[in-house]
Amino acid sequence: MAGRGKLIAVIGDEDTCTGFLLGGIGELNKNRKPNFLVVEKDTSIAEIEETFKSFVTRNDIGIILINQFVAEMIRHAIDGHMESIPAVLEIPSKEHPYDASKDSILRRAKGMFSAEDFR
Amino acid sequence: MGLDVEDASLSLDHKLLHLMDQLEDLEEKREKLNSLIEEGWFSISKARYSMGNKQVSALQYASEMAPLVRVHTKVVASGEAEFQTQREEFQIAGGDDGGVTVEDIGPKEEGTTPSEGLRRRGHKKLSELEEEVSSGQQKETSHKAKAGRTDHQDPLKWFGILVPQNLKQAQSAFKQVIEHAAEIAALQSAILATRVELQRMKEKHKSSTAGVTEE
Numbered sequence: 307m308a309g310r311g312k313l314i315a316v317i318g319d320e321d322t323c324t325g326f327l328l329g330g331i332g333e334l335n336k337n338r339k340p341n342f343l344v345v346e347k348d349t350s351i352a353e354i355e356e357t358f359k360s361f362v363t364r365n366d367i368g369i370i371l372i373n374q375f376v377a378e379m380i381r382h383a384i385d386g387h388m389e390s391i392p393a394v395l396e397i398p399s400k401e402h403p404y405d406a407s408k409d410s411i412l413r414r415a416k417g418m419f420s421a422e423d424f425r
Numbered sequence: 426m427g428l429d430v431e432d433a434s435l436s437l438d439h440k441l442l443h444l445m446d447q448l449e450d451l452e453e454k455r456e457k458l459n460s461l462i463e464e465g466w467f468s469i470s471k472a473r474y475s476m477g478n479k480q481v482s483a484l485q486y487a488s489e490m491a492p493l494v495r496v497h498t499k500v501v502a503s504g505e506a507e508f509q510t511q512r513e514e515f516q517i518a519g520g521d522d523g524g525v526t527v528e529d530i531g532p533k534e535e536g537t538t539p540s541e542g543l544r545r546r547g548h549k550k551l552s553e554l555e556e557e558v559s560s561g562q563q564k565e566t567s568h569k570a571k572a573g574r575t576d577h578q579d580p581l582k583w584f585g586i587l588v589p590q591n592l593k594q595a596q597s598a599f600k601q602v603i604e605h606a607a608e609i610a611a612l613q614s615a616i617l618a619t620r621v622e623l624q625r626m627k628e629k630h631k632s633s634t635a636g637v638t639e640e
Contacts, residue, residue: 311495311511313492314492314496325599327486327490328595329493329580329599329600330600330603331492331603332490390500390505390617391506393614404455411613412448414620415448
């Protein structure tokens with residue numbers, strides 16, 4: 307495998323971030339910018355959106371993991387991301403189980419079947 | 426002309442079945458991922474219970490961290506992206522000289538040796554200080570050797586020397602989650618590529634069937 311691989315970023319609650327950092331994904335770059343965001347009760351939607359957008363524009367990130375309840379807060383930004391890299395993966399959180407009907411990828415796949423197709 | 430339409434219909438059906446298979450595969454992988462994450466949370470909660478509420482939190486994250494896992498990406502012609510994880514092993518002990526050294530525990534600050542840190546502040550004898558100055562050159566070299574190790578510190582060490590088994594279990598669960606996440610990311614990308622292809626085929630099929638009806 308040539309070249310250095312990309313990073314995995316995470317936006318989620320404390321336990322989700324702690325778990326993934328234990329798994330070894332954490333990085334603080336030269337500008338001391340982390341590749342994770344711990345979403346707490348007082349974290350604003352604007353901050354989450356800004357972080358998500360910065361992760362999307364960073365070319366050293368390959369996958370963005372995001373708690374589904376956080377993804378719901380910035381759904382428009384997630385739906386607007388159409389590139390295959392970085393891939394956005396919605397994951398469950400402790401208090402909010404994963405709901406496939408909310409997942410942007412599955413909704414896109416589902417959207418291609420109209421009632422006309424089943425006639 | 427009729428045969429062409431039939432072939433197109435068949436390939437459209439095949440593509441649709443392929444998409445369905447991919448979706449089924451995704452659902453299976455998702456289920457596995459979700460259960461592994463849950464397992465990880467339980468282990469973190471158990472570790473928190475035995476270590477204390479504040480001992481497993483974001484406050485323990487190191488101020489310097491480097492990734493132990495990276496993901497290699499490749500976009501193929503069809504627009505599909507491939508993701509493959511690669512884990513970098515951290516060094517447990519040993520420097521450049523091959524000798525065995527004791528690993529430092531706890532979050533590390535760049536350019537800080539234990540003797541400079543807070544643990545041994547004050548009460549230094551003059552002879553010790555002189556010794557430090559004379560061995561400055563040597564320390565600089567060992568600093569450089571240590572820098573490599575600092576980059577790849579086991580995140581478990583952020584939480585203490587003797588961490589409970591549960592925290593190790595949480596780490597192993599999340600390591601597996603990362604592997605699964607890369608697989609799911611690749612599958613999601615494949616699904617989106619199949620979807621685009623299917624849409625293109627549907628459009629083509631629609632126009633060709635319209636042509637046949639007109640004839």
